[in-house]
Amino acid sequence: MSELTIKPTFSLAPQNLDDALRFADFLAASDIVPKDFQKKPANILVAVQWGMELGLQPMQAMQSIAVINGRPSLWGDAVIALVRSSPLCEYVYETDDGETASCRVKRVGEEEQTRTFSMTDAQQAGLKGKQGPWAQYPKRMRQMRARSFALRDVFPDVLRGMPMAEEVQDIPTERELNQSLPRKAEEPKVLPAYPDSKLDENADKWRAMIAANRTSPEHLLTNLVSKYTVTPEQEERIRALAPIEGEATNANQTDKGSGGGDS
Template sequence: MNELTTVKKEVAMSFDDQMRMAEVMAKSGLLPKALDTKEKVFIALQWGVELGLTPMAAATNIAVINGKPTLSADIMHAIVRNNPEYAGAEWKKQDEQAAEVLVKRKNANMTETFRGYYDIEMAKRANLLSKDNWRAYPARMLKHRALSFALRDAFPDVLAGLYSPDDLSGDNQPAQNQKQYQSYEMAEKTEPEQEATLEPLGAEPCTNQVPEKEKSPEDFYREGTANLLATAAKLGEILPESIHNHYAKKINELKLIKNPEKRFFDTKELVELLQKEVEHLEATQKPQNEIF
């Protein structure tokens, strides 16, 4: 995600406008199944306002685990990149055994560096390795854990206490075992890892619910791609014919990609572009004081 899914925070909608939008989005059938009421969508939109996300980006990317709002590590990184104090990220290690990243933040007359680290032994202690996504994509899962740890330590004010789904997939309170390196101090903090349960937005935490059988990563990517393609088709209908035809060609090209993971992420990127096209079209058709 990048500037295509972020908006300026100072531009806001009224409560009634947000509730009407939430109702339309809930009835559209294009959002995740957990967002099945206008109240749930409204809460997701409110989190989006805090983070500077467009309404569609907020509704399609914010989920709740154990009562905590979550965003993927990649989207967290995109949000942080828009912050003027962000000074870059440097990957020190990325493989199937461990991931380590240094995230830098400019602060007054100095730059602070925050270390995010997660390795396969830590995942083993958290009972994560039996999960399908960890068996299929250990390097990606380690990378997401390390990155989200560093981003939350470096920008707690920007991310407002958000976690990534990867962080909460195996522990109720994510491990805070990241070292923070600064020119004047070094600190290390640890926290035990616990099991977590996935809950729909607005639900009360459930501690004794029997979890459903997990889908394989391939199933997840195929289902996600199908939902994204449906969203793309709906968005394409709103656009002028010339733009619609341009994206229709790209969608057909995406369908030829054999790797489920690559097809999913390439399709997600295309949908974000379509969302931006639709938002731009709607903005040009409204008086300035109606633009949110």
């Protein structure tokens, strides 16, 4: 009988840190790796490490792990594959009646668990009709939600606490939350009161400037109310700095008469 020789399967899995760093640089330069990993060797290294902890080969890890909103997560097909391949899983059954998706799972030595997700749940979560997959593939998205709840609840050790990408996609980012929150109305700025002592101090100077047509009560008030709170009494005093038209005319005539007498 001839001897059967079994050749070892070729693997790209790095054996040490140096191998992992070179491996990450090599893949980051490739155009066929997922977009999240192109020219990002550090992301590749993290994904490969996550994959090792989950039992995934490096290339499987890069196809199964997505970085969404800065958080690593597993695509739904990878989640069910990991659970079904685990000796802790007896079965996973998924159904959908057109309104509600159900996922029945059984862990070895435990009772069956069922999780559901309906369109009513989707509406309460603000997902029903949401632009994107929820509008285009509602049945698939219901299935992913029910699957995520069931498998993450019953097999957290198998999944190492990794969330499911389809679920993380629906979590609003901090920026989206800030945009959706109503803006707090700005409180009106409280201006300090204009001191009466200042008005007493400036009254004669302002009266002379008004008489010389270098300013006006309205101009003075416009400047003041931009910096201070002016009382009605103060406003009245400032307006009274302008000479009464008759008095101004008489004063001018007196000045002219006096000038003629001197001459």
